[in-house]
Amino acid sequence: MTTRATPLIDNDLGNRMIKVDHAGEHGAICIYSGQLFMARVFARDKVDELKEFLSHERRHRAVFQAELRRRGYRRCRSYWLCGLGGLVLGLITGLCGRKAIVATTVAVESVVLRHLAHQLHTLRDIDPLAVAAIATIVEEEQHHHDHSAAQIERDDPWFRALAPVVTAWTEAVIWMGMRS
Numbered sequence: 001m002t003t004r005a006t007p008l009i010d011n012d013l014g015n016r017m018i019k020v021d022h023a024g025e026h027g028a029i030c031i032y033s034g035q036l037f038m039a040r041v042f043a044r045d046k047v048d049e050l051k052e053f054l055s056h057e058r059r060h061r062a063v064f065q066a067e068l069r070r071r072g073y074r075r076c077r078s079y080w081l082c083g084l085g086g087l088v089l090g091l092i093t094g095l096c097g098r099k100a101i102v103a104t105t106v107a108v109e110s111v112v113l114r115h116l117a118h119q120l121h122t123l124r125d126i127d128p129l130a131v132a133a134i135a136t137i138v139e140e141e142q143h144h145h146d147h148s149a150a151q152i153e154r155d156d157p158w159f160r161a162l163a164p165v166v167t168a169w170t171e172a173v174i175w176m177g178m179r180s
């Protein structure tokens with residue numbers, strides 16, 4: 001009897017990635033909401049930009065919410081944790097002013113962009129609808145990153161202090177979300 005090796009395709013991978021992205025977008029909404037709340041007093045020149053970013057993140061969450069619903073999937077267990085962590089991060093960095101706001105955006109969006117590129121690559125042959133949903137947000141995430149990166153030096157103390165913490169937190173949330 002001959003046995004043929006079947007390729008290991010994880011049919012659930014796209015579902016889990018959409019679920020994590022949905023929670024991540026909720027986290028982003030909470031970060032920008034917290035920053036916007038504080039920026040009205042402590043960084044008024046950032047208010048319009050934060051409103052613009054926030055409107056993008058709301059659209060991103062809606063994209064993934066619709067995709068999750070279509071798949072009959074519930075939201076990620078880390079959804080509320082993402083929201084709470086995002087809100088705390090947003091309020092604290094908003095309180096610290098424009099440099100902390102910009103440093104946070106660069107750090108978060110760097111992880112997001114790396115993560116999205118990985119997802120698009122991994123899912124390209126196995127889940128075209130997930131790829132289509134993810135592809136609709138990349139340009140705006142790139143804009144958030146590039147627009148903010150142009151306003152801060154990589155060796156700025158705010159960036160050096162916040163980037164490792166924000167990166168570790170974001171990576172940890174993604175890791176947990178993919179396994180829950």
Ligand SMILES: [Fe+2]
Pocket residue numbers: 025028056057060137141
């Ligand atoms: Fe987003």
Ligand SMILES: [Fe+2]
Pocket residue numbers: 028057109140141144
């Ligand atoms: Fe973003």
